[in-house]
Amino acid sequence: MKFTCTKNDFNNGISIALKAVPGKTTMPILECVVIEAKGDGIILTTNDMQLGIETKVPAEVKEEGIILVNARMIADIVRRFPEEDVHFEVDENNSILLFCGKSKFNIPGIDHEEFPMLPQIEVENEITLSQFTLKEMIRKTIFSISDNESNKIITGELFEIKGTEFKVVSLDLVRVSICKIQLKESYDHIKVVIPGKTLNEISKILSGDAEEEVKISFSKNHVLFEFGDTMIISRLIEGNYYNIEQMLKNNYETQVKVNKKEFYGCIDRATLLLREAEKNPVILHINDEEIQMEMNTNIGSMDEEVYIEKEGKDLDIALNPKYIIDVLKVIDDEDIYLYLFNSNAPCVIKNKEESYIYLITPIYMN
């Protein structure tokens, strides 16, 4: 096996492949990348048994072949090479020689037979959308997945496609995030739960370019993302997702319009009075023209007013300030709308079109 590629191309490819290399593992072979030289390039494959990545790097292949090598090791070496072409050579003993400029490395390779290659899947459905859209849908919902592994289903996100509507939902039992967009085409009904970790990693790889597309294919147990020279496969989470429709009501008592930046600044300051484990709420006293915010902890107290436009009744509600901040961070609108029912029902933050809906359960007040 023998090939030459540019330092830059290899760097780009391996940095994508590294997203499916586990940090800590009891199976050291998963710390490896498969390098296959074939045709006009090399294919890098990694797999942490939940998430698998295959990405192609252009290369001048002089002798086809396949080898397994520690992924971080080879990434580090190539990254620190001088800015020249990198030559790879593997001998019959699986020993890997790397040349670049006057630098020469010799590191051991491993027979690739032992590596769990990516499964072939039977595609049942597929949709296409822009990389930008997918990245945004993930960013706007991923923060409210649960990390409680004993309730596996909510460690993932619901992806539901119905006609032209594409909906992503995440929830952790005290809050819910919903994002919706209209797709260009109409599709059959698809409803799957994708692991949060998969979406986090994909999000890092997606360029976020509105002109670049990503194809998502679904099989019974897997989802496949294809974009550029990269293919990412992930297991789905089995089970029925929570029915969120029943949580969404429209008979609110109070509607508030508030400037996002001012509201954010105020809540952010309130969190200063919290030590790490503390969960004291920020209390919102919603009056005609302002929300008067109030925070009391062992450290001290804070109060501040923010101007609002209000329709409906006055209301007091106690909320976890961190949950409000999580939502405000991902909303790009200048003004936001809060919808409230009473002091003990979830506070809803959504826009008029309902392209996003966030529910935050309040903290019980005497």
Added chain:
Amino acid sequence: MKFTCTKNDFNNGISIALKAVPGKTTMPILECVVIEAKGDGIILTTNDMQLGIETKVPAEVKEEGIILVNARMIADIVRRFPEEDVHFEVDENNSILLFCGKSKFNIPGIDHEEFPMLPQIEVENEITLSQFTLKEMIRKTIFSISDNESNKIITGELFEIKGTEFKVVSLDLVRVSICKIQLKESYDHIKVVIPGKTLNEISKILSGDAEEEVKISFSKNHVLFEFGDTMIISRLIEGNYYNIEQMLKNNYETQVKVNKKEFYGCIDRATLLLREAEKNPVILHINDEEIQMEMNTNIGSMDEEVYIEKEGKDLDIALNPKYIIDVLKVIDDEDIYLYLFNSNAPCVIKNKEESYIYLITPIYMN
């Protein structure tokens, strides 16, 4: 007590004062800052019992007074305030009210009587140099202090002034760093050892401006740095520093001139083959026109050549690559000079003027 200052001025002052606030301490009072409102400003004082800082912030003082408060807490609050003036008020119960825009915080203050204020010192000598020079002298030597507290003297740096020569030395028993400059004026002989921690913190506060001066005053047990509106006082380390003159010889067998960037790149790549705890040396085979570098570890092997200009004998020497990197990082010259005696004597890196001299003890080779 009552005063008003700009958010920005307070931020600048408290960020300097925080450098003498310990991260962890068994004396919670040391996590506090003394705020004294007096005349046309406030004075912030912090003290971790080894290092003390006093810095002045311009303020409109409406009522003079003095109070103690948790330093990080007040820094965090003011940093997140809107960009407006900040009003401080302390009532008779030591309760602190902070107003900024529509935000209002109430946090407890503490009686300042309990705080260890900075000692008055009897100045015996003083020197003046530019902030740039002091910062550079520290940067070029601080990496080779020892962290071995059982040999206290080498956890600090020797500052020695003799006539117009100012010399800084650090060593950790396997390497030595020496920096020298000529001062504008001539001074009496001064020889003190300043704790490394002090120098690290001062280095972060110094602007590094060549036009700004810093005055350094010495007493029997303390050193005082004064610059801008800030005063930093530190204990000295007692004891006799190592005599380094006897380590400096000039009867070298081999002199090598090498491009710093190429040498650095090569040594840096070699370290990729080291796992954290490993101390394998990089072996330099010094020949007529090149150094052939060689590294062998459990992970793999590397070799690479770098062009040099050489005078004297061929020589092989094994060095800890991390020590070479530490030195190369702080040298700004394009080419560097190595001076060698034999395989078991320290490798010397210095410039012609000897404004810097670095000694690195080699690893014994069979």
